[in-house]
Amino acid sequence: MTAAIEIQGLNKSFGATRAIADLDLAIPRGATYGFIGPSGAGKTTAIRMIMAILFPDSGRLSVLGRASALEAKPRIGYLPEERGVYRRMRVSEFLAYVGQLKGTTRAQALARADIFLTRLGLPDTGAKKCEDLSKGMLQRVQFIAAIINQPELLILDEPFGGLDPVSVRLLKDVIADEQRRGATIIFSTHVMAHAEELCQHIVMINKGRKVLDEPMASLARQYDRRTIRLVPLDPAADLMALGRLPGVERMRLTDEGCEITLAEAADPWEQMRALTGAVAPARIEFARVRLEDVFIRLVGSGAASPADQALREHLQGLSAQGALT
C-alpha cells in the first residue's frame, strides 16, 4: 500500500521569503504524525500544500495515492488553524453542508453530526444558529466538520487552541477513535505535551526546513547527558551540597529529589560518580529528552551551547539515517 503522504523536494516561496525549502517526507497510512515548529516555521504552508490549497513552486507530492489532494478531498478531513463557520447557518445544516461537499449524503452527515455533537458535549445544539454558540462550542463544531466524512487522512492544525481541559479531553478521545479506525493523522501544534501524548512520529520544521523527522519512541530513548536526576536514599540528605560540587552548574530541587545541570566542560560519568559519592542515591539517571527540550534546542536562538549543539547534531544524525518507522 502506498504511503498516505509522500513529499519530495517540495519548495514554496512567497516573494523573497522561502516558506518551505526542500521538504522530503513520507507518512505511512495509519500513522499519527506531529508537525511541530515555531510560529511562521512553515507548518501551515506545508499543510496547505498537502491540501492543494496552495501549490508548490517545485517538488513532488502525493496524497492518498493521488497526485493532488484535489482528487482525494472527500477522503480527507482538515481542521485549519484559521477556521470559521457560516454564522447564520444552523449547526446541523452547516455540518450537513460540509459533509455533502465531502461526498457524504445529507442523511449520513446529519446522523453523524448528531452523534458527534452529543459525544462532544453539544447535544441539542444542532438546531441552533452558529452565531449563538460560544467560541469553544464552535471549535468543537468545526472539529466535527473535519471528521464528518470519516476521513482516511485527518489533518488537524492546532485543534486544541482556546479549548478548556474538558473539551480537550473529549477531542482527544475522538482523535484516539479515529486512530483506531485506521485514519492517518497529521497533527500540527505548538503544545509539545499534546504532541508527545498523541503522536507516534514527530516532524519538526524550522524556517521552512525539516530539522527533525523521528519516531516518538526513538526520541523517548534519548537522554540528556547534561541533566542528571537524583532521588536520595535518605530523604533528609543534604541535597544543597550537590550544588556546590565542581562541575555542577545548577541544582534544582524537585518533589522526589533534585535535578542537576552540569557545566559545559564537566565529564558526565565523572560527575555521576561524584554525585553518588556525595549523596547515596535511591535512583540516579540522566534525564530523558523531552520534546520541549528538543524543540527549544533545535529551533532556539543561535546561541546554543556545545551540549545543545551536540544534541542537535545527534538528533539530526538520527533523522538523516532515516530512522522512520
Add this chain to the structure above:
Amino acid sequence: MIERIFLVMTREFVATVGRRAFLIGVVVMPALGLVLLSQLPRLLTSHGPQVSGEVALIDPTGRIGPQLRHALDPVVIAQRRATARRTGPGAAGAPAAPAPGAAVGPIPLLSVVPRQDPGLDAGKDWLRASADVLPRHLALVVVHPDAVVRRSGQADYGSYDLYVTPRVDQDTESTLREAMREALVAGRLASGGIDPAAVETMLSVASPDTITVAAEGERSGQNLARALPFICGLLLFIGVFVGGQTLLAITVEEKSSRVMEVLLAAVSPLELMWGKLLAQLGVGLLTMAIYVGMGLFALLQLSMAGLVQPGLILQLLAFYLVTYLVFGALMLAIGAAISNISDAQSMMGPVMMLMLIPYVLTPVFGRQPNAPLTVTLSFIPPFNSFAMLARLASGTPPPLWQATLSLAAGVVVAAATVWFAAKVFRVGLLMHGKPPSFATLIKWARMA
C-alpha cells in the same frame, strides 16, 4: 466537481435570496419607490400652507387690472398649473378644468388692489405695513407705462417691477409672475384688437399618438417602445450590479469569518468560485425576472404586451450573462484580494466605471441606435452589451450576425476575465492584511 459546484451554488443562492436584505432591496424598495414616485407630487403639494393676501397694482396703462384679476382667479390658476403639469398627448391643448383632487398644490388667494398713488415709496410703505394687518399686504406690482402699448419707435414692450414681502414663497411668486405675463399678453392683444381666446385656440395643437406602420402590421404606443432600450439597459445594470455587489460582500465576509479555508478543505478554489459565480448569476436572473415580470404584467394591463418581443428577452439574457461574468468575476477577485469591505473602495472604482460608463451612455445609444458611435461601441466590450441591446430594442434592430458578433466579443472578454479572476481568487483567498495593488493582482495571476 459538478456536484460540489452545484452544492456551493445552491447554498449561496438560498442564503442570498433568503436574506431580508434581498427581499427589501429587490422587491419592497422598488415597489415602495413606484408608490412614492406616483404619490410624491400629491404628498408634496397637498399639505403646503395656503397663502392669502393683497397684491397692490400701480398701473399707469389702466388696462392690466381686470386681466390680472382674471389671471389670479383660483380656478384659472388651477387650470394653468394642471396644463403645465400635464405631459404627453394633448399637453399643449386648451386649459381644462383640473380633475377633482388633481395635484396642483395650494392655490394662493390673491386679491388685486389698484393703488391710485403712483409714488413708489408709498407703495413700499404699504408693503412694510403688512406685518400686523389683515388681509396681509403681499406684493406690489408697478407696471411700466409702455407695458401694453409700445412707445413709438421702440421694438420692445415695457415690463413691470415686482416687490414682495418675505412672506411670499417661491410658488406664490411664480404664480404672480405667470399671472402678470398672462395679463400683459392679454392686454397687448386686446390693444391690438385681437381676441386672446382666439389666439390661444390657434396656438393649441393636440399631440397625436404615433402609429408605427411596419411590414408585420401597425402598432401604437411608440413612446413606450422608445423607452425599451433604456429599460433593457436598466435591467442589465440592476441584474449585474445586484449579483456583483453580493459576490463581493459574501466573499469578503467569508474571508473575514475564516470559513474560507474550511470550505477549501472540501472544494477546490475553482469549484468554490464557480459555485459563487453561478449562485449570484441566479440571483441576478431572479431579480431581472421579477422586474421583467412586473413590467410585462403592467403592459398586459395596458394591452401593450405585444411591444416586447420574446426574442428581446432572450437577447437581454444572453448579454446579461456575458456582462455579469465579467463584472461578477472581477468582484469575486476583489473580494478574494481584500480582507474587509472598507478596503474595496479603491479597487472597485475602476471596475464600477466599466459598468457605469456604458450604462450612462445608454440614453445616447437609445436615442441614436444607428449612429456610428452606437454601432461601433456595440462590438467593443464593455460597451457592447448596452449598445447592442439598445440597438436590438430599437425600431430598427441590426441583423442577427451583428448581434452574434457582439455577443462573441463579450464571450471572449468574459472568458479572459474569469480566467484572470480565478487566478487572483485562488491566491487571494488566504491572504490577509493590507489590500494589494493592481500590480500585485497581476503578479498573483501570473504566479497562480
